[in-house]
Amino acid sequence: MKNKENLRTITRHLLYLTLLLSFFILTHLSLPAYDAQDENGAVSGTIKVFRARHSGDAVVYLEGAGIKKEYPPPQEASLLDQKNLVFHPRVLPILKGTTVNFLNSDDVQHNVFAPGKVEKFNLGTWGKNGKKERTFNEPGEIVILCNVHSEMVAYVIILENPFFFKTDEEGHFKIENIPPGDYQLKIWHEKMKLAPQKITVVGGETTEINLELTKRK
Numbered sequence: 026m027k028n029k030e031n032l033r034t035i036t037r038h039l040l041y042l043t044l045l046l047s048f049f050i051l052t053h054l055s056l057p058a059y060d061a062q063d064e065n066g067a068v069s070g071t072i073k074v075f076r077a078r079h080s081g082d083a084v085v086y087l088e089g090a091g092i093k094k095e096y097p098p099p100q101e102a103s104l105l106d107q108k109n110l111v112f113h114p115r116v117l118p119i120l121k122g123t124t125v126n127f128l129n130s131d132d133v134q135h136n137v138f139a140p141g142k143v144e145k146f147n148l149g150t151w152g153k154n155g156k157k158e159r160t161f162n163e164p165g166e167i168v169i170l171c172n173v174h175s176e177m178v179a180y181v182i183i184l185e186n187p188f189f190f191k192t193d194e195e196g197h198f199k200i201e202n203i204p205p206g207d208y209q210l211k212i213w214h215e216k217m218k219l220a221p222q223k224i225t226v227v228g229g230e231t232t233e234i235n236l237e238l239t240k241r242k
């Protein structure tokens with residue numbers, strides 16, 4: 026009786042093992058069937074910004090015929106804080122349709138308004154820990170100001186696809202998960218400009234590109 030039960034348990038385990046093995050073999054065997062072109066690629070490199078304190082706050086983004094026109098915006102809102110009389114972050118790139126929470130973390134009152142062409146608005150003036158939100162649906166650059174402190178400025182950059190990256194202070198960027206194809210790599214910077222660059226993204230590979238921003242807008 027005991028032996029029979031043991032045998033049954035062993036048989037059951039063997040069956041599970043066989044199923045598991047077949048699953049792994051099947052999934053791994055099917056991998057080489059995918060062409061490298063079915064995989065996405067990446068672009069990375071460094072943007073050196075001249076005549077600036079550092080190489081950060083440059084927004085690198087892609088445009089191209091192969092990119093879809095509509096991407097669902099993130100569920101989570103982005104944050105633009107006002108702390109120590111400065112907007113944080115100074116440059117906020119977002120995907121079109123994203124909601125931005127405007128927060129005041131200071132003891133003094135701050136205001137938020139945009140005098141620009143893409144969107145013109147004034148969210149009002151409020152005190153510590155107060156928050157207002159706004160959703161941005163039009164692509165472009167929006168200059169954000171505070172009418173209490175004239176030196177405060179931030180830039181919301183609204184982009185049409187998720188293939189963008191804001192450089193760190195060393196100028197590094199990396200855009201991942203890009204469908205293979207030809208693109209125009211563009212750069213937004215507060216003060217500097219550069220002509221669009223042609224790049225090719227190859228599936229499963231990272232295209233390296235290093236650029237310099239030397240011309241003023």
Ligand SMILES: [Cu+2]
Pocket residue numbers: 107110134135136171172173174177
């Ligand atoms: Cu202010």
